[in-house]
Amino acid sequence: MKHTIIAAGLSVFAGAAFAQAPVLTVYTYDSFVSEWGPGPAIEEAFEATCGCDLQFVGAGDGAALLARVRLEGERSEADVVLGLDTNLTAAARDTGLFAPHGLTPEGLTLPVAWDDAEFLPFDWGYFAFVHRAGLEDVPNSFAALAASDISIVIQDPRSSTPGLGLLMWVAAAHGEGAAAIWEGLADNIVTVTPGWSEAYGLFLEGEADMVLSYTTSPAYHLIAEEDAGFAAAGFDEGHYMQVEVAGMLAGTDQPELARDFLRFMLDEGFQSVIPTTNWMYPAALPAEALPEGFETLLTPARPILLSPEEAAAVRDEALATWQAALSR
Amino acid sequence: MASRAQPLSGLHKTGAVFAALVTLAVLGPLAAVMARADWPLALGPADLAAIRFTLVQAALSALLSVVLAIPVARALARRDFAGRRMLVTLMGAPFLLPVIVAVLGLLAVFGRAGWINAALMGIGLGRIDVYGLQGVVLAHVFLNLPLAVRLILQGWQDIPSERVRLAIALGFSGADMHRHFERPLLRAVLPGAGLLIFLICTTSFAVALILGGGPRATTVELAIYQAFRFDFDLGRAAALGLVQVAICLGAGALAFGAIRGRELGTGLDRPPLAWPGDGQGARARDALAITLAALFLLLPLLAVALKGLPALAGMPLSVWQAALRSVVLALASAGLAVALALPIALFVARLRRPGMVEGLAFLTIAVSSLVIGTGMFVLIRPWGDPVALALPVTGLVNALVALPFLLRALVPAALAAEGGQGRLAEALGMSGMARLRHAILPRLARPLGFGAGLAAAFSMGDLGVITLFSSPGQGTLPLEMYRLMGAYRTDDAQGAAVLLMALTLALFWLFDRGGRLDAIAR
Numbered sequence: 001m002k003h004t005i006i007a008a009g010l011s012v013f014a015g016a017a018f019a020q021a022p023v024l025t026v027y028t029y030d031s032f033v034s035e036w037g038p039g040p041a042i043e044e045a046f047e048a049t050c051g052c053d054l055q056f057v058g059a060g061d062g063a064a065l066l067a068r069v070r071l072e073g074e075r076s077e078a079d080v081v082l083g084l085d086t087n088l089t090a091a092a093r094d095t096g097l098f099a100p101h102g103l104t105p106e107g108l109t110l111p112v113a114w115d116d117a118e119f120l121p122f123d124w125g126y127f128a129f130v131h132r133a134g135l136e137d138v139p140n141s142f143a144a145l146a147a148s149d150i151s152i153v154i155q156d157p158r159s160s161t162p163g164l165g166l167l168m169w170v171a172a173a174h175g176e177g178a179a180a181i182w183e184g185l186a187d188n189i190v191t192v193t194p195g196w197s198e199a200y201g202l203f204l205e206g207e208a209d210m211v212l213s214y215t216t217s218p219a220y221h222l223i224a225e226e227d228a229g230f231a232a233a234g235f236d237e238g239h240y241m242q243v244e245v246a247g248m249l250a251g252t253d254q255p256e257l258a259r260d261f262l263r264f265m266l267d268e269g270f271q272s273v274i275p276t277t278n279w280m281y282p283a284a285l286p287a288e289a290l291p292e293g294f295e296t297l298l299t300p301a302r303p304i305l306l307s308p309e310e311a312a313a314v315r316d317e318a319l320a321t322w323q324a325a326l327s328r
Numbered sequence: 329m330a331s332r333a334q335p336l337s338g339l340h341k342t343g344a345v346f347a348a349l350v351t352l353a354v355l356g357p358l359a360a361v362m363a364r365a366d367w368p369l370a371l372g373p374a375d376l377a378a379i380r381f382t383l384v385q386a387a388l389s390a391l392l393s394v395v396l397a398i399p400v401a402r403a404l405a406r407r408d409f410a411g412r413r414m415l416v417t418l419m420g421a422p423f424l425l426p427v428i429v430a431v432l433g434l435l436a437v438f439g440r441a442g443w444i445n446a447a448l449m450g451i452g453l454g455r456i457d458v459y460g461l462q463g464v465v466l467a468h469v470f471l472n473l474p475l476a477v478r479l480i481l482q483g484w485q486d487i488p489s490e491r492v493r494l495a496i497a498l499g500f501s502g503a504d505m506h507r508h509f510e511r512p513l514l515r516a517v518l519p520g521a522g523l524l525i526f527l528i529c530t531t532s533f534a535v536a537l538i539l540g541g542g543p544r545a546t547t548v549e550l551a552i553y554q555a556f557r558f559d560f561d562l563g564r565a566a567a568l569g570l571v572q573v574a575i576c577l578g579a580g581a582l583a584f585g586a587i588r589g590r591e592l593g594t595g596l597d598r599p600p601l602a603w604p605g606d607g608q609g610a611r612a613r614d615a616l617a618i619t620l621a622a623l624f625l626l627l628p629l630l631a632v633a634l635k636g637l638p639a640l641a642g643m644p645l646s647v648w649q650a651a652l653r654s655v656v657l658a659l660a661s662a663g664l665a666v667a668l669a670l671p672i673a674l675f676v677a678r679l680r681r682p683g684m685v686e687g688l689a690f691l692t693i694a695v696s697s698l699v700i701g702t703g704m705f706v707l708i709r710p711w712g713d714p715v716a717l718a719l720p721v722t723g724l725v726n727a728l729v730a731l732p733f734l735l736r737a738l739v740p741a742a743l744a745a746e747g748g749q750g751r752l753a754e755a756l757g758m759s760g761m762a763r764l765r766h767a768i769l770p771r772l773a774r775p776l777g778f779g780a781g782l783a784a785a786f787s788m789g790d791l792g793v794i795t796l797f798s799s800p801g802q803g804t805l806p807l808e809m810y811r812l813m814g815a816y817r818t819d820d821a822q823g824a825a826v827l828l829m830a831l832t833l834a835l836f837w838l839f840d841r842g843g844r845l846d847a848i849a850r
Contacts, residue, residue: 030807031814035646058803063557070560071705077713091560151440156537158554190440191459192542194534194550197813198428202538204818205432206441220816279816323374326542 023053024257026246027076029065029083030058031278038270038277045269052257061195062161062244066092073097074251079258082122082246082265086305087164089119089245090312099250101262107284108266110243111303119245122265123280126239126300127165128232129210130203130217141236142170145210146184153190153199153208157319160195161242166212168311169240171318172304178318182325189326215239215298220279223293231298238302244280343675346668353728354691357703358573362566364706371567378546379571385461385536385547386529389468394522396469397476398514400621403614404477405484415618416481417837419625420474424785424832426806427471427534428813429825433628434458434470436635443627463539468532472525474625475733479524482737482775483517486744502610520736523583527693527732530575548572552696562702569699576694632825639823647824650808651831654788657723657804658835661787662780664727665734669779672731673738674768677746692728700725722804726790730783737775745771781839788832805831 033039033056043054059068062083069081074097084092092098100117108114110124129145129152131138139145145152155163170178190208193199203211210233218230246265248258264270268289271282275291282290306314404416422430437443438458445455458466487509495505533549540546548568555565692700704721745768789806803811805828812821 030811034803034808034811034815035644036812036815036817060557067557067560071702072709075709156543156550158550158558159537164558186542189542191538191540194537194553197810198431198534198538200816201428201432201813201818201821202435205435205439207435207439217816224816323543327377327544 021051021053022254022257023055024050024079024254024261025055025057025077026080026082026261027057027059027065027068027078028081029061032056032083033058036277038273041273041277042270045273046261046264049264050257050260052254054261062088063159063164069097069249070095076249076251078249079252079254080246080248080261082244084119084245084247085161085165086243086245086308087161087168087311087315088308089116089247090308092247093118093308097249097251098247099252099255101248101259103259103263105266105284107286109281109286110283112241112243112305116245116308119247120262120265121243121245121283122270123274123278123283124241124243125214125216125280126232126241126298126303127162127169127212128215128217128235128239128298128300130213130230130232131210133229133231135209138231138233140234142174142181142185145188145233146181148188150188150210151190151208152185152188152210152212153202154192154212155196155199156192156194157322160193162196162199162212163192164315165240165242167318167322168306168314169304171314171321172240172306173237179321179325182322186326192326214242214280215300216275216279216281216294219275219293219297222296223276223291228296234298234300236301238304239300241303241305242280243283243305339671340675340678343671343673347672347675350668350672350692350728350731353724354695354700357700357707358566358569358695360703360706361562361569361699364562371571374546375548375551375568375571378548378551379575381536381540381545382530382547382549383575385464385468385540385545386526386532388461388465389472389529390522390526392465393469393472393476393525394480394518396621397473397480397521398518399613399617400473401477401480401484402510403617404481407611407614407618413841415622416478417833417840418629419622420478420836421629421829421833422471422625423474424782424789424836425471425829426789426809426825428538428810429632429828430471430628431467431535431538432825433632434467436631437627438466443631459539459541461540461545463541464532464536464545467535467539468525468529470625470628471535472528473621475528476521476525477621478778479521479736480514480517482778483513483740485774486740487513516740519583523579523690524693524732524736526579527576527690530572531693531696548575549696549698552698556698556702565699565702569696572696573691573694576690580690629829632822632829636822636824636826636829639819640826643820643823643827646803647805647808647812647820647827650803650805651827653719653803654805654828655831655835657719657726658784658787661723661726661730662784662835662839664723665730665783666776666780668727669731669734669738670772670776673735673742673772674746676735676739677742690732693732697725697729700728722790723787726787727783729790730779730786733782733786734775734779737779738772741772741775742768777839777842781836784835784839785832788828788835 028039031037039056043056046052046054057078059065062085065081065083066088069076069078069092072078076097081092081098098118101120103120105114105120108121110121114121129139135150137148137150139148139150154166157163157167170181174181191202193202196213199211200213200217202208203213213232215232218228218232221227221230246262248255248262252258266284268285271285272289274280274282274285275294281294287294404412422433425433435442435458438456439445440455440458442458448455457463491509495508500508530547531549532547533553536545536547537550548571552565552568552572555561555568701721704725708717708721790804805824809821809824809828812818812824
C-alpha cells in the first residue's frame with residue numbers, strides 16, 4: 001500500500017509509465033542491499049525484464065530476517081524473503097507463512113542434492129577457519145586445532161548464523177564427541193563475538209591467528225584488494241556448508257511476480273553478481289563461469305550439510321553442549 | 329526551598345503530562361510485547377547465570393568508573409589550563425561512540441596485538457590478557473568514566489564561588505573544604521552517577537560478548553536478543569525484559585535511598601576561585617589524575633583516528649549520505665529530548681519527592697531498547713508501516729534513551745534554581761514565561777547544553793532500533809559502518825568510524841559549548 005503511494009509519488013519525477021508498475025517487496029539481510037552488495041545490480045537486472053518495481057528491504061541478518069517476518073505475520077508487506085539459511089528453514093516452514101514455490105530448479109551447482117518445496121538456494125559456501133598466509137602448522141582438523149596453541153575468534157551461535165553454522169559443523173562431524181571437541185577448543189578461543197563483522201574485524205586487527213569465516217573469504221582479499229596473503233584451513237572431517245535460500249510468502253499479493261523473481265534468482269543475471277559482491281558461491285553457475293581467483297580457493301573433500309529438520313532437531317542440544325563446555 | 333503551596337503553572341502541568349507520556353512510551357511497548365507472549369514464563373539456570381554476570385560486571389564497572397572519576401573531576405574543577413575545555417570534550421568521546429568502534433580502539437591499545445603488549449613483549453615481559461571479566465570492566469570504565477567525570481564535575485561547578493570566597497575568608501583548611509563542600513557534594517552526586525552507569529552496563533551486550541570471551545559473559549541483554557532474534561520467543565524476551573526492569577528498580581531504590589538533600593546554597597554564578605589548601609602536592613596529584621585519564625581515554629581514540637583517516641577521502645557516497653541522515657536525526661532527537669526533559673525537570677523540581685518521577689525516567693535505560701523497538705513495531709503495525717516510520721521512531725527512542733541523562737543533569741540544577749531564584753522571583757511577582765526566562769533558564773543553560781549534546785551524540789552512535797526497522801536508503805552512519813564491515817570493507821568501515829567520531833564530538837561540543845556561553849560570565 002505504502003509502496004504504491006511512494007511509487008506514485010516517484011512517478012511525478014520518473015514518468016507516467018512507472019506509476020503502473022506492480023511492486024515486488026523482497027526482505028533480505030543488510031549487507032545484501034548495500035551499494036557494494038548484490039542488491040543494486042540484481043534490482044537493475046530484474047527490473048529490466050519484469051516491468052515491475054523491485055524493492056529490497058534490509059532487516060539485520062538471516063535470523064533477524066526470520067524474526068521480522070514472524071513479527072509481522074500474515075500482514076507482512078514482504079512478497080519474498082531472501083537470505084535465510086538451511087539451519088533456519090525448518091523454523092521458517094513451521095510458521096506456515098511460506099508458500100510452495102512450485103518450480104523445478106535446473107542447473108544447480110551445489111555439491112549436494114536439493115529438494116525443498118518452499119525454499120530455493122541462491123548461493124552457498126563452506127565454513128572454514130581463515131588465516132594469514134604466514135601461519136605455521138596450520139591445523140587440518142578440529143582435534144589438531146584443539147591440540148595446538150593457535151588462537152581463534154568465533155561467533156556466538158545465539159546471535160549469528162556463522163556461529164550457528166560452526167555449532168552444526170562440530171555436531172555433524174563429531175556427534176557424541178562434540179563436547180570433547182569444544183572442551184579442547186576452549187583454550188584456543190580468544191573470544192566470541194555477536195556477529196561475523198566483529199569477529200573478522202578482530203582477526204584483521206591481529207587479535208587472533210584464525211577466524212571462523214568462509215573458504216571464499218580469501219577471494220575477497222585476492223580479487224578486491226589484490227592481496228594473496230589469506231588462506232582457509234582445510235579440515236579432514238569435512239566442512240559444513242551454509243546454503244542461503246529464498247522463499248515466497250503465502251500472503252503475497254504478487255504471487256506470479258514472486259515466482260518470476262525466484263526463477264530469475266537462478267538465472268545468470270542474478271547468479272553472476274554473487275561471487276564478487278556476496279563473496280559466496282552462486283547456486284546455479286558452473287565452476288568455469290566463476291571469476292578469476294576463485295580457482296585458488298580451498299575445495300573441501302567432504303561437504304557436510306544437515307537437513308533443515310536435522311539441524312532444527314540437534315540445535316538445542318548442540319547449544320547446551322557448547323555453552324557447558326565454554327562456561328567451565 | 330520554594331513554597332509548595334503555589335498552584336502548578338501550565339509548564340509544570342505539561343511536565344506532569346510528559347512524565348506520564350514517557351512512562352507510557354516505555355511501558356506501552358513492553359506491555360505490547362508481553363501481550364504477544366506465551367504464558368506462563370520460566371527462567372532457567374542459564375538465565376540466572378546471565379542475571380548474576382550482569383549484576384556483577386555492572387556493579388564493578390559502575391564502582392570503578394565513579395571512584396576513578398572523582399580525582400579526575402576534582403582536578404578538572406580546580407585547575408584551569410590551556411586546552412582544558414577541548415580536553416573535557418575529547419575525553420567525553422568514548423561514551424558517545426558505537427561499541428564496536430570503542431572496542432576496536434581499546435584493543436589497539438590493550439589487545440593481544442596492541443601497543444601495550446607490543447611494548448611488554450619488546451622488553452621481554454609477558455602479555456596482559458584483556459579478555460574475560462577484566463576486559464568487560466575495562467571497556468565499561470573506558471566508556472563510562474567520561475560520563476562519571478562530567479556528572480561529578482557538574483556537581484563541583486555547582487558550588488557557588490561566593491561560598492568558596494567565604495571559606496577562604498574564614499581560613500578553611502583543605503580538610504575543612506573537604507568536610508563542608510566536597511563530601512556533601514559527592515554524597516549528592518555519586519549515588520545517581522553510579523546508578524546511571526550501573527544501568528547502562530546492565531544493558532550491555534556487544535561489549536560483554538566481545539571482551540567477555542564467551543558464554544560465561546552472557547548478559548540479560550544478550551539473552552533478550554537471543555530470545556527475539558533466534559527463538560522468536562516473545563514471552564521469554566518479555567520475561568527477561570521484566571527482569572531488567574526489576575534490576576533497575578532495585579538498584580534505583582538503593583541509590584535513591586542514599587541520595588541526601590543538597591543544601592549547598594546559591595550564589596551569583598561568579599567564576600570559581602582557587603581553593604584553600606592548594607599546595608604543590610595537590611597540584612601534582614591533579615596533574616597526574618588528568619594526565620592518566622587523558623592517556624587512558626585518548627590513546628584508543630587516537631588509534632581509531634590513525635586507522636581511519638587514510639580511508640576518509642575514498643569513502644563511497646552512501647556513507648556521506650548516511651552521515652547527513654544521522655546528523656539530522658541527532659538534531660531532531662536532541663530537540664525532542666530537550667522538549668521532553670525541560671518541563672519534566674521543572675515539574676520534578678516542584679515535587680516533594682523528586683526521586684519518584686526521575687526514577688520512572690530511568691526506566692528508559694532499564695527497558696531494553698530492543699524490547700521498546702519491538703513493542704513499538706507491534707503497536708505501529710496495525711496503523712501504519714513501521715519501516716516508513718523508521719527514522720521518526722528511532723529519533724523518539726533515542727530521545728527516550730537520552731532522557732535520564734538530561735534529567736540527571738537538569739533536576740539538581742532546577743532544584744537549585746527554584747530554591748535560589750524562585751523565592752526572589754516570587755517576591756518580584758514574576759510568573760510564567762518571564763519567571764522561566766529570567767530566573768530559571770539561565771541556571772539551566774549549562775546542564776541543558778550538556779544534556780542536549782549527550783542526546784545528539786547518543787543518537788549519532790545508536791545502532792539499536794534502526795536495525796529493527798531499517799530499509800535501504802534509511803541507513804544511519806553506524807549502520808552503514810556495519811554494512812561496510814559485513815562486506816569485508818574494513819578500511820572504509822574505519823573511515824566511517826572516524827567520521828562518526830568526529831561528527832559525534834562536533835555535535836556534542838556545539839551543544840555543550842552553547843550551553844556554557846550564556847551561563848558563564850568569565
